[in-house]
Amino acid sequence: MKEVPILVLDFGSQYTQLIARKLRESGVYCEIVPYNEKIEDIQKRNPKGIILSGGPASVYAKDAYHPDEKVYELGLPILGICYGMQLLTQHFGGSVIPATHQEYGKAELKFESDHKIFKDTTCGQIVWMSHGDRVEALPQGFEKIGFSENSPYAAIADEKRNMYAFQFHPEVYHSEQGTKLLKNFAKHICGCESTWNMGSFAKEQIAKIQAQVGDKKVLCGVSGGVDSSVVATLLAEAIGDKLVSVFVDNGLLRANERAQVEAMFKSRGVPLITVDASEKFLSRLAGVSDPEKKRKIIGETFIEVFDEEAKKHNGIQFLAQGTLYTDVIESVSVKGPSKTIKSHHNVGGLPDWMSFELIEPLREIFKDEVRTLGAELGLPRDMLNRHPFPGPGLAIRIMGEVTKDDLTLLRAADVIMLEELRSTGYYEKTWQAFTVLLNVKSVGVMGDNRTYDNTICVRIVDATDGMTATFAHIPHTILENISRRIINEVSGINRVVYDISSKPPATIEWE
Numbered sequence: 001m002k003e004v005p006i007l008v009l010d011f012g013s014q015y016t017q018l019i020a021r022k023l024r025e026s027g028v029y030c031e032i033v034p035y036n037e038k039i040e041d042i043q044k045r046n047p048k049g050i051i052l053s054g055g056p057a058s059v060y061a062k063d064a065y066h067p068d069e070k071v072y073e074l075g076l077p078i079l080g081i082c083y084g085m086q087l088l089t090q091h092f093g094g095s096v097i098p099a100t101h102q103e104y105g106k107a108e109l110k111f112e113s114d115h116k117i118f119k120d121t122t123c124g125q126i127v128w129m130s131h132g133d134r135v136e137a138l139p140q141g142f143e144k145i146g147f148s149e150n151s152p153y154a155a156i157a158d159e160k161r162n163m164y165a166f167q168f169h170p171e172v173y174h175s176e177q178g179t180k181l182l183k184n185f186a187k188h189i190c191g192c193e194s195t196w197n198m199g200s201f202a203k204e205q206i207a208k209i210q211a212q213v214g215d216k217k218v219l220c221g222v223s224g225g226v227d228s229s230v231v232a233t234l235l236a237e238a239i240g241d242k243l244v245s246v247f248v249d250n251g252l253l254r255a256n257e258r259a260q261v262e263a264m265f266k267s268r269g270v271p272l273i274t275v276d277a278s279e280k281f282l283s284r285l286a287g288v289s290d291p292e293k294k295r296k297i298i299g300e301t302f303i304e305v306f307d308e309e310a311k312k313h314n315g316i317q318f319l320a321q322g323t324l325y326t327d328v329i330e331s332v333s334v335k336g337p338s339k340t341i342k343s344h345h346n347v348g349g350l351p352d353w354m355s356f357e358l359i360e361p362l363r364e365i366f367k368d369e370v371r372t373l374g375a376e377l378g379l380p381r382d383m384l385n386r387h388p389f390p391g392p393g394l395a396i397r398i399m400g401e402v403t404k405d406d407l408t409l410l411r412a413a414d415v416i417m418l419e420e421l422r423s424t425g426y427y428e429k430t431w432q433a434f435t436v437l438l439n440v441k442s443v444g445v446m447g448d449n450r451t452y453d454n455t456i457c458v459r460i461v462d463a464t465d466g467m468t469a470t471f472a473h474i475p476h477t478i479l480e481n482i483s484r485r486i487i488n489e490v491s492g493i494n495r496v497v498y499d500i501s502s503k504p505p506a507t508i509e510w511e
Contacts, residue, residue: 005192006030007047011055017325018171026183027194039070049077049190052084059086077162085165092139103129107148121177127168205361209238220320224261227322230374251278252393255411289400291511298392320359366465396511410437412490431463444494453494469503
């Protein structure tokens with residue numbers, strides 16, 4: 001077991017992997033393990049510091065999650081975040097109670113005292129709160145070093161025992177100087193050096209893939225998007241002609257997407273097998289309105305199609321996917337007891353009847369890190385900067401049953417929206433942009449005639465990693481042009497709305 005500078009114990013927060021990501025941004029390698037990791041396994045990793053993540057539970061609940069208490073006796077620096085702060089407080093004799101005012105969203109962190117964990121950051125910085133409990137009384141030895149309007153103990157420290165805690169989440173994008181705070185813990189308190197980068201990650205994954213695959217073959221499911229293209233490139237680097245790349249046309253793609261995918265792989269000199277399974281997917285989705293059922297049907301059908309294709313090739317024992325951490329954390333509990341938000345077609349393992357082993361080299365990294373990895377592997381900028389597109393495709397951008405007529409409407413609206421964003425330069429400035437067919441009809445008037453037609457929602461967001469996002473502040477003139485063109489050019493649409501919700505509480509996709 002190799003040495004790990006920082007070890008994160010996961011108590012089920014939706015943001016846990018962001019802690020690792022922020023530290024990796026700072027050049028400090030870390031790993032995430034379950035909250036109940038055996039103390040012997042923790043010691044084998046020889047960490048320089050430990051972080052206790054946030055989580056959905058309450059420390060005073062009967063079924064609260066607790067680590068092995070020997071963690072506190074290792075003599076290592078410890079940083080508790082949200083639930084982790086409450087664990088430290090409770091363990092050392094302080095008091096945690098339900099908050100009178102639950103605190104979600106941005107807060108202003110002010111310093112009670114100057115401290116090395118705040119080095120090179122500013123008093124009054126914006127941090128992200130997400131908690132329903134609060135510390136009422138500090139344990140002996142701890143002092144308050146930071147506070148916010150609704151959190152009198154927003155940051156605490158026990159310098160003698162080298163223990164620190166934040167009530168807020170420094171790991172999320174909206175904590176303006178959170179990366180620096182985590183780096184301060186790793187560098188100035190734990191004594192870590194900044195030596196890790198995505199080049200290191202690429203070498204580690206290539207070696208891992210080679211060891212796992214040996215002389216066998218790998219079937220890689222590709223969509224033409226960033227994630228699967230990076231996985232295919234990584235595999236090609238690792239195993240060469242033992243890679244079999246397969247693109248499935250599921251009938252749920254954007255306009256002209258199949259042709260674009262095939263052209264891109266041809267230009268890269270990577271052999272690609274295209275399977276047209278559109279009728280199979282659409283027939284199985286007929287009459288299905290529940291979003292979870294749609295996702296599961298699509299996932300199961302993908303697996304079936306890949307299995308059928310694999311039987312045409314000798315020696316395939318592995319299936320590779322472009323699964324990201326954002327997919328995983330919303331679908332299953334990864335390291336700790338996190339809550340399922342929604343299923344993703346490529347998450348949750350393979351059915352028992354399949355003999356494949358999974359290869360998911362991107363499973364614990366984020367979209368922006370995937371783009372960095374792709375650049376490291378030499379992929380072109382225009383491909384790396386494509387907006388994310390979900391594996392279930394347009395099926396989760398149509399509210400209710402998926403029909404061919406609705407797919408035609410949605411594709412036409414989506415093309416117009418993307419054209420307007422690209423022509424104004426806003427495609428490159430935003431994280432993700434798409435249209436959603438709401439299947440909600442409303443009264444309109446065109447000329448002197450009454451209409452009763454469908455509604456399109458435009459969804460454009462700004463984000464860094466997809467775990468949190470805010471709606472993009474697109475100039476009204478651009479939104480007006482998008483609305484005008486969709487209503488005038490797409491028959492069956494008479495109203496366009498703009499989604500101004502953020503993640504959380506909403507997710508980026510509607511289903």
